[in-house]
Amino acid sequence: MRKIAWIIAAALGLSLAGCGGGGGGSSNSNTTVNAPAGASSPATSSGTSSSSNTSNSTPNVLAVDASAVPTAVGPGNTIAVTVTGTGIHNQPMVSVKICTPGTNASTNCSTIPNVIVDTASFGLRLVRSAIPTTTFNALQAETVGSQALAECALFGSGYAWGTVYTADVALSGETAQNLPIHVIGDPALTTAAPTECQAGRLLATTADIGANGILGIGVSPNDCGSACVNGAVSTFYYTTAGVGTAVPLAGQITNPVTQFAQDNNGLILEMAQVSDTGSASAQGTLVFGIDTQTNNALSGTSATLMKTNLNGDFTSTYNGTTQTKTFFDSGSTVLFFPDLSIPIDSSSGYYIPTTTVGRSSTLVGASPSTVSLGFNIANGATLNASGKNAFNNLGIYLSKQFDFGMPFFYGRHVYYGISGTASTGGGAGPYVAYVSN
Template sequence: MMRTTAWALVAVLLTSLAACGGGGGSSSTSATSNTTSNSNNTTAASPPASAPAQSSTLSSANPTAVPTPSTAINTVPVLVSVTSFHRANAPMTSVTVCTAGTNATSNCTTIDNVLVDTESFGLRLFASTIPSTTLNALTVQSSGGATVAECALFGSGYTWGTVRNVDIKLGGEVGQNVPIQVIADSRLTATPPTDCQQAPAFTQPSDLGANGILGVGVAARDCGSKCVSNSPTGFYYACSGASCNVLNQQLTQQIGNPVQYFSTDNNGVVLEMPAVGPTGAASASGTLVFGIDTQPNNALAGSGATVLATDSSGDFTATYNGVTTSNNAFFDSGSNVLFFQDSSIAANALKYLVPTSTLTRSVAIAGGGSVNATIQFNVANANTLFATGNYAFNNLASYLYGTFDMGMPFFYGRHVYYGITGTASAGGGTGPYVAFASS
């Protein structure tokens, strides 16, 4: 994962890390890592105002929590499995978009294989995945007659597209007039500004390994107050023809976390995945639950979960092998491996870790309010895992300097909570915070 200077809100999306199986039992392994880091305004957070005091806890490398059924109105199913993109550890869901202001009843389209990303904020869809009848009915934002566009910078690429307002339906929840990014939208003819072109462009689903990104992390907006006045380059633009100028974008017009637009269950999410074995699983079916302490199926209070106050990006502090990374550790479903710095573990040419036998390691994490925990995790030989033909792994890891990214392997067998900034729950206090329960 790489941060960019223009963004500070982190989302790591790794594409095409998969074992691509063929017929008749033959298979070939593809292991290409493509890291993206869409970031924004990072501010150190105070501990949750009403969160209970906690002592240090230990979380096993083999957690056993079972997902809530994805049948309630405040849930959607999440599936890690083989897709046309052949990505391992890619949690996918479906999102329905409709004409804005219709309560999700007009010109609706459901888009599958949208990546659930807990370290970014807002919905981003490729224009090519939206049928023209729906796309043409989605309101394009404008400013003084110019088309509003956004550049989303990532560590290994960038997205460039229009900002359109839509109604979003997820399960039985509806958010109205939600600004989203439509990537590679033909409505936008201008070339991306130089400040945007800091890495290769994501212009089609195969570049990203998904039809879009559902960002449901702790921030309400993808830029925040810094873009309201004196907006920096690399964020919002007003484009006329081939010319684009930096644009100040009001909070209500910025691409936002869709969950905050729900009438209820709008203070956060819980991502729940089943446990998988040491050689992985062909698939893993989990649940994204909307709301925290708003329904019986999203209780944080009394769950025994570890709650960590975070900065505005959902980051906290981690110490591994005596090295501390301050506010540069996070739980990120958009990363399909565990990323951390350990040169003592052998790696292959692509920096995936390949120990001769499975290792158990531990990392100490700390958030606001002196809450801390020790998390154990396993590291298996990536080459061996890829050869299984499976797609869900809890022990797949890669080397990365200066960051501790607890990617998708961390989520198996856990319930992981994300409290949206400025909202409150009985068990988490006032966001931003993250929490996890392992049984």
Template structure:
């Protein structure tokens, strides 16, 4: 996940790209449109002689079934553009009454596991969420992002979203509940991102293709000693890297539902050229498990364990592409597009609308051309809108292509979870 903000909405942070090498892992980067703004109907003048590709036109299904939850893109907690959020309920293990529903949790399809800012959790609930531990001490996690990190304890809670609930309490990260003095000197870099203001949301719901956020890298001693994002903290301090079994790692909640647990579908409505003030969409749990979640995609790609399309091509170079609802813009390297200046630095500000295409390729033979539109970010931020399908920014290097939330508008985007370790499905993405 990578999220950037303008002067009122700008501060860049990015999801830890932990699958860049074999030893790396990703941790943490019924619808229709809402009201307000121009709805895109008067956005043609913003093209300034350029052109944008035709927008997809799928509409979300209605929210109401147990395997659905409403997604909202709007002003959110901090007025950050393109932050899709849902409400998540957590309960103390074994309790049906000591529970809390927390709104404005960012939907992130390129990370794995639930992370909640400690300040938004009722103290009476937070105090009884058990802190996980290994032999060397209580567990904490440093989820590293491009310009910062989240630091906090690993605890367990029962998680509900929409009408679905985990079969038992699962591990999650509580962000910002440990003193700054406990942050390890190695493994956490950049600025702390431990508050609602820093995140632009009350937490992160990682529902990508992996079942947990680190896998064998953190459960194998030889690699955990170097790459683990988990730390054992005896007495809550003196934290050092830890080897953590799979069942104690921060877990993808949807994969732990009793049913509808083999994947998710993110559905958002179309938006206009200059965006919408807000939109509502639908998060659907399960693929081919109910009448409302058939796999009806035009393109389907098998991926690596983290949902990456490693055989993609942009501007003649092989890139690692990924479909990331947690990124609020398209992020890629293209020196031919004018970059913004000042408080918008990092976004693209072309004088006329632009179209770019990337050939997506996964582990199977499927190849598909995806065309994206780029509009001047200054033009977009000079509206009262928060949902944009043509916001783009610069990504350092030329080895990655991040198809962020703009790609999701007007589409059904599918994520099939990785069950290959137990003889089940291989991970895939589709749209």
């Protein structure tokens, strides 16, 4: 499957985006590596409008804010999600417990806070310095044959290089045993990343990434799939000597949800709505399983549902242009989409309309029918200067794809049905769905 790619932008602090949805995967088999094309990193917002904008006769009709309320945190298949002042806007964070592998998450455990919830990548990646030494020493280094395993993860503004270990991972009452995880910035890995991985600067610390790790829980079970089983794939798996290697599925960085004993067919990210002028913080709930318990129903909700490929991509149309790389990505801090009719800050790429504008995208092939999805865009320079952390109307120009980032999630329940599983309401995965009220 695809690697993860990120955009890091400075805008009175960093703006971090998990730019998912690249490549051309199959929705039926995990046979193709799909690596999204990285976008350029926007610079600090200057509030200066670009002169390349074109006129648009579209009426400025503001969308009504979504109003769905998150499920209460408490049952074992729920975990609290928070957006607060991390220095990066719109970062949904959870805490993850890791322990000695094979102990049912009961031995040498440590809870790692401030891990990004990323619905457009697959697998758990933690910065080595964020893992206490006692716990790290209890993890098991993964090997292929007799050689220790490493992995490269490409980002829009750099690359992460680290080792692969197995751990027991607990998220609330759900446990994934013997899970392969990516340990970023492991100082024991003295071999430099292979040349093909060295795109931009090295991302090895919590300061580089803006978090202690990334929890990738999108629609794919793992981050590469059959392509990496069949042979070495550039920019994925290597020995710690820097030599490319094939890796069996069981040894690849794995979506932890797929390894739960129950509630393993998907998840729901539910965020409370925030103020249109921004909020200091936001709260939500990550609910595991779909149609497996009373608190995770999709069946009977009248949700809008789209079948996707293994990246989580589906098709939309915007301003008369078809966008085959459309996706719902909680790891993206803004809405990324192409619209030259909205004034754009020339240095950062942020949309900076004088007054808030309303737009809509048509989701093609949605069930029960094609759907028009409305959203609003406010002045990014003004929002960035507010000192707040959670925004439902922040956007950046990006061509050739439509990334519904974190602003889309506020006031919605957003479902991810994992490939190879099924639910009563969603059918066979992979799929995404959402409820707005």
